[in-house]
Amino acid sequence: MAFISRGFKGRRSSAADSSRLPPGQYLATGFPVLSAGPTPHTPLEKWSFTITGEVDQDRTWTWAEFQALPAEDITADIHCVTKWSKLGTRWTGVPVSALLEGVESAADYVTAFSDGGYTTNLPLEDLVDGKAWVAFRYDGQPLDPEHGGPARLLVPHLYLWKSAKWVRGLRLTLDDRPGFWESNGYNMYGDPWREQRYWGD
Numbered sequence: 102m103a104f105i106s107r108g109f110k111g112r113r114s115s116a117a118d119s120s121r122l123p124p125g126q127y128l129a130t131g132f133p134v135l136s137a138g139p140t141p142h143t144p145l146e147k148w149s150f151t152i153t154g155e156v157d158q159d160r161t162w163t164w165a166e167f168q169a170l171p172a173e174d175i176t177a178d179i180h181c182v183t184k185w186s187k188l189g190t191r192w193t194g195v196p197v198s199a200l201l202e203g204v205e206s207a208a209d210y211v212t213a214f215s216d217g218g219y220t221t222n223l224p225l226e227d228l229v230d231g232k233a234w235v236a237f238r239y240d241g242q243p244l245d246p247e248h249g250g251p252a253r254l255l256v257p258h259l260y261l262w263k264s265a266k267w268v269r270g271l272r273l274t275l276d277d278r279p280g281f282w283e284s285n286g287y288n289m290y291g292d293p294w295r296e297q298r299y300w301g302d
């Protein structure tokens with residue numbers, strides 16, 4: 102009886118994990134690094150974060166100002182288009198809503214831009230209401246440069262290419278403009294649950 106019950110529990114917990122895996126994904130071991138170019142190393146005293154584009158006025162935070170914003174701890178499952186997923190990753194970050202507070206804009210879209218020139222596009226509504234953060238800690242430690250430190254976008258409900266590493270700001274736009282991977286065959290939206298990997302998915 103004990104044996105059967107242990108086996109049953111084991112299957113149940115792996116079934117629970119697999120229900121958190123979007124179609125076509127597998128569980129990664131470790132934390133793979135995926136970067137289209139070299140890792141930039143911007144010193145914190147030169148770092149800033151800017152909201153620009155279709156806004157009444159640009160807003161910019163220095164690193165010290167950004168650190169003074171209210172941050173949250175986040176636990177999230179993340180999914181890379183190359184098919185690995187990682188469950189229950191732990192981050193600390195400033196919710197994007199806090200950065201957009203008081204910003205007046207007619208924009209419906211955003212292009213996140215990063216040191217090194219990477220860009221990615223998202224609907225503005227996917228960045229607000231507790232769905233996205235500018236994260237600067239991972240697993241209780243300052244975010245590794247390889248994983249986007251000092252700070253990266255974290256949008257766990259979309260494929261991870263939307264979570265721009267080394268992010269330096271958000272450009273608000275009226276229309277949906279393809280970013281780096283979106284100009285190279287990746288989906289404009291990128292919902293892992295609908296397997297929106299590439300153009301036409």
Ligand SMILES: Nc1nc2c(c(=O)[nH]1)N[C@H]1C(S)=C(S)[C@@H](COP(=O)(O)O)O[C@H]1N2
Binds near residue numbers: 133137217248
């Ligand atoms: N600036 C920048 N951000 C980026 C990328 C990149 O090449 N440059 N790669 C994206 C892709 S395709 C993925 S899967 C994730 C990988 O994040 P990780 O290296 O922390 O696993 O970062 C995304 N953000």
Ligand SMILES: [Mo]
Binds near residue numbers: 181182183261262
């Ligand atoms: Mo990716």
